[in-house]
Amino acid sequence: MRVTIKDVANKAQVSPSTVSRVIAGNGRIGKDTILRVRQVLDELGYHPHHAAQGLAKRTTCTLGIILPRTPDDVFSNFFFPELIRGISTRASRSGFDILMATGSLAQEERESLTRMVRGGRVDGVVLLSSRLEDPLIRLLEEEQFPYVLIGRNDYSASTLSVDTDNIRAAYELTQHLIAQGNQRIGFVAGPANMIVNRDRLEGYRKAMEEAGYPVQNEWIIDGELLQQSGFRAISMLMELEDRPTALVVIDDGVCFGVLRGLGELGYHVPQDISLAAFNNIALSELSTPSLTSIDIGTYQLGYTAAHQLLLLLAGEEKAKSRFIIPHRLVVRESSLRK
Known part of the structure; x- marks a missing residue:
């Protein structure tokens, strides 16, 4: 029964x-x-009997997640599965399921989101990242559809968002490398149109300028949030005559590509070059050498985003529109000069 x-x-x-x-x-x-x-x-x-609930309330008891890029790209970066774990844990505690959609091109992403929203497949949407003038945020605002953004946007100040203070985090990470005696510090970046990338670059530049150290344009390499981007970036940087002695890397997964490239080129970390990155995924502690990283509370970002979206769907008034998850610097072997 x-x-x-x-x-x-x-x-x-x-x-x-x-x-x-x-x-x-x-x-x-x-x-x-x-x-x-x-x-x-x-x-x-x-x-919960979701079908009965849906008929009575005209809800689906489902949250939508829009994945940036293809599933292969997303799940090869350990940051996103941990983020999704936080979202799904909070959603399931309220009897909600998760529907994920993606697209390899911007138009495919927009079409996936449009089907979710206009097809009545989900009650609300979680966006895992944002870009400059993000068309997905624009669509959700136009449709007046409930959503929460993990990150920061430049479209609407009223957007419900959960984020890290990425400017401050990058500033602290760069300061740590400076404190280790580094003056020539480069930056292995992500996609130029991602706001998280711009914020972390801003924090890095601020720390360098305050210390009175120059930032060379050739020391900043754009790429994707993939290991192979790190591998390509380090190949370019180590060919420079005046190359950096330390690197801030946009993401731990990208930094693993940097480590692999340095190993193949015969360089040692941190003796020849120091490394520090972001996200503090589980493998960062197990890499050789272990990786200095900013822990941004990835699981908590996802959990809090889902929690705030569920409160929005339940008709709760927002005390504020932007929630900042605390970060911390985890210092390990990759940045410590002997």
């Missing part, structure tokens, strides 16, 4: 409406009550 909300309410000694609010992720309930209801939900093995 199927367990009902009334069964859960009776055992938890609360009203059926309270059980419904716990399932929906409504935050205006006491913590003790939430814990008691969730325990009973687990004990009785209750599962």
